[in-house]
Amino acid sequence: MALPKSVVISEEGPREGFQIEKQLIPTDKKVALIDALSGTGLKYIQTVSFVSPNRVPNMVDADEVVSRIALRPGVEYSAIWFNEMGLQRAVALRDRLTVVGKLRGYASDAFLEKNLNRKPGEHRAHTLNEISRYKELGIPITEASVTAAFGCNFSGDVPVARLLSEIAAIKALVEEYDLPIESVSLADTMAWATPAGIRTAIGAIQDRFPEFGISLHLHDTRGMAIANAYAALEMGIRHFDAAVGGLGGCPFAAHKGAAGNICTEDLVFMCHEMGIETGIDLDALIECGQFAEDVVGHPLPGAVKQGGSLTRLRQMLAK
Amino acid sequence: MALPKSVVISEEGPREGFQIEKQLIPTDKKVALIDALSGTGLKYIQTVSFVSPNRVPNMVDADEVVSRIALRPGVEYSAIWFNEMGLQRAVALRDRLTVVGKLRGYASDAFLEKNLNRKPGEHRAHTLNEISRYKELGIPITEASVTAAFGCNFSGDVPVARLLSEIAAIKALVEEYDLPIESVSLADTMAWATPAGIRTAIGAIQDRFPEFGISLHLHDTRGMAIANAYAALEMGIRHFDAAVGGLGGCPFAAHKGAAGNICTEDLVFMCHEMGIETGIDLDALIECGQFAEDVVGHPLPGAVKQGGSLTRLRQMLAK
Numbered sequence: 229m230a231l232p233k234s235v236v237i238s239e240e241g242p243r244e245g246f247q248i249e250k251q252l253i254p255t256d257k258k259v260a261l262i263d264a265l266s267g268t269g270l271k272y273i274q275t276v277s278f279v280s281p282n283r284v285p286n287m288v289d290a291d292e293v294v295s296r297i298a299l300r301p302g303v304e305y306s307a308i309w310f311n312e313m314g315l316q317r318a319v320a321l322r323d324r325l326t327v328v329g330k331l332r333g334y335a336s337d338a339f340l341e342k343n344l345n346r347k348p349g350e351h352r353a354h355t356l357n358e359i360s361r362y363k364e365l366g367i368p369i370t371e372a373s374v375t376a377a378f379g380c381n382f383s384g385d386v387p388v389a390r391l392l393s394e395i396a397a398i399k400a401l402v403e404e405y406d407l408p409i410e411s412v413s414l415a416d417t418m419a420w421a422t423p424a425g426i427r428t429a430i431g432a433i434q435d436r437f438p439e440f441g442i443s444l445h446l447h448d449t450r451g452m453a454i455a456n457a458y459a460a461l462e463m464g465i466r467h468f469d470a471a472v473g474g475l476g477g478c479p480f481a482a483h484k485g486a487a488g489n490i491c492t493e494d495l496v497f498m499c500h501e502m503g504i505e506t507g508i509d510l511d512a513l514i515e516c517g518q519f520a521e522d523v524v525g526h527p528l529p530g531a532v533k534q535g536g537s538l539t540r541l542r543q544m545l546a547k
Numbered sequence: 548m549a550l551p552k553s554v555v556i557s558e559e560g561p562r563e564g565f566q567i568e569k570q571l572i573p574t575d576k577k578v579a580l581i582d583a584l585s586g587t588g589l590k591y592i593q594t595v596s597f598v599s600p601n602r603v604p605n606m607v608d609a610d611e612v613v614s615r616i617a618l619r620p621g622v623e624y625s626a627i628w629f630n631e632m633g634l635q636r637a638v639a640l641r642d643r644l645t646v647v648g649k650l651r652g653y654a655s656d657a658f659l660e661k662n663l664n665r666k667p668g669e670h671r672a673h674t675l676n677e678i679s680r681y682k683e684l685g686i687p688i689t690e691a692s693v694t695a696a697f698g699c700n701f702s703g704d705v706p707v708a709r710l711l712s713e714i715a716a717i718k719a720l721v722e723e724y725d726l727p728i729e730s731v732s733l734a735d736t737m738a739w740a741t742p743a744g745i746r747t748a749i750g751a752i753q754d755r756f757p758e759f760g761i762s763l764h765l766h767d768t769r770g771m772a773i774a775n776a777y778a779a780l781e782m783g784i785r786h787f788d789a790a791v792g793g794l795g796g797c798p799f800a801a802h803k804g805a806a807g808n809i810c811t812e813d814l815v816f817m818c819h820e821m822g823i824e825t826g827i828d829l830d831a832l833i834e835c836g837q838f839a840e841d842v843v844g845h846p847l848p849g850a851v852k853q854g855g856s857l858t859r860l861r862q863m864l865a866k
Binding site: 231379381382383384385419420422423424425448449450451452454455457458459487491494497498501502503529530531532534535536538541542545 | 550698700701702703704738739741742743744767768769770771773774776777778806810813816817820821822848849850851853854855857860861864
């Protein structure tokens with residue numbers, strides 16, 4: 229398949245990055261990073277997670293962070309939550325945040341238990357409750373995801389059949405409750421995916437569920453994220469989550485080597501150099517990646533913020 | 548094209564890594580790293596560069612390093628050189644090293660000048676001298692490479708036509724001097740390549756020069772190396788240079804953003820997980836990557852040595 233002409237990147241660096249850091253990051257810096265990101269051309273920025281600061285200390289100021297962002301027209305700011313209390317915090321900030329519901333599938337029962345402390349039946353009941361709660365609040369349910377879509381540190385490889393059955397379950401809910409969900413996000417939460425696996429899984433989903441678009445949430449713990457993104461581009465995938473500088477890492481993956489999300493500026497670099505539009509100013513984004521290192525107080529893995537963009541080099545050579 | 552069933556990886560970490568480090572690495576540690584690498588199943592290890600220690604201080608003990616390696620049967624050890632003095636040092640160690648000649652093309656005149664201080668005509672004359680010198684010494688000329696094959700920090704993008712003309716020049720020498728050269732190595736010396744560019748270039752070379760195999764030497768300065776390797780695998784490429792731990796990065800960027808050669812263990816991980824054989828023991832190689840960090844005294848960028856192999860995880864889960 230030809231590579232897509234353009235892609236849409238959802239920036240998840242703030243949420244991914246803040247949640248993993250042990251030392252408390254000043255609220256000012258969190259807000260400054262989000263405001264810098266909104267100036268790069270990014271249209272979707274995930275800002276915070278409304279979770280208990282007992283579990284995720286750096287989310288203690290999540291509400292304040294959202295309240296203080298300099299909202300930029302045309303940019304959608306989002307947040308995540310996992311329970312009623314989190315939902316209420318999001319709803320209270322509904323004038324600033326795009327608050328939508330999400331169906332969450334788990335391709336690993338073991339990780340569902342580790343992450344949310346729920347058995348599959350309990351998660352199913354929770355999901356049904358969520359759907360009615362969202363309907364009650366007039367919140368559209370527009371998103372769906374499958375966590376641990378390619379493999380799990382606690383249960384091993386995820387067969388494509390299991391991935392398909394999670395998406396079939398999402399489809400059944402979409403039909404039963406008439407939900408406006410048009411795509412499913414596949415999360416390689418614990419970095420088990422390879423380019424070949426990405427191709428196989430995406431091909432199977434495109435065959436069986438042509439009604440759903442696919443987006444990818446790729447972690448880089450084993451260095452495969454950018455190759456996985458390329459394999460997905462070859463399959464026509466146009467939606468990616470990413471994290472500036474490569475911020476992040478999953479706090480619940482029980483894995484000290486767990487790396488962050490695919491680095492936004494590296495992904496943007498690859499797209500631009502291959503003629504794929506992103507609507508993002510790469511050099512401005514590189515500055516955000518460098519600023520993100522200052523915000524978290526340690527180096528981040530992204531390469532292009534060290535190596536530099538070729539745009540700038542070409543401009544210098546043309547002079 | 549289907550992915551290849553097996554690939555051959557030439558380990559260049561010792562040479563790449565030692566040459567870039569400012570602080571002197573003890574000879575013992577250099578020898579120990581090479582000996583550890585030869586125990587992983589790697590069949591080709593580039594050990595040192597016979598250059599002046601005035602230019603590359605850590606190569607001051609290059610001859611001693613080669614003399615002290617515990618030669619392992621079935622492993623070919625190599626070295627590089629750029630002038631008669633270097634050649635003589637290699638020849639003196641011919642019982643320990645595989646000494647072969649290499650034709651070196653440069654796809655950037657500007658880089659040829661920066662790197663070797665030669666104009667194209669001077670380089671051509673130097674190459675002809677080298678050929679007669681190798682014939683004189685009974686050294687087979689079996690290798691060819693194109694440096695800056697995809698782009699150059701001093702001259703910009705390399706058009707495919709220029710790459711093809713460099714290979715045409717190599718082919719003309721091969722025919723004129725009846726040289727046993729079967730493949731050409733494309734070096735992305737300054738990390739300008741993208742997966743799409745790799746596909747275009749390799750496709751053009753395969754069309755025009757089906758008599759030559761292609762190998763790749765990929766630097767990771769802009770984070771594209773593993774995606775570039777995947778794109779090459781899709782084109783049927785079976786030969787890659789790589790550097791354990793990702794050795795070869797900037798000595799001042801002592802963190803995960805440092806950029807050297809494509810990381811051997813990350814490449815091996817990708818191959819194995821996609822069913823491509825390498826003949827290498829990944830977990831032994833990961834230990835070498837960790838040891839390489841100790842040898843150079845700072846973190847190296849490779850991901851799998853932090854994230855861990857899935858082989859080991861699967862074995863634990865199976866218990």
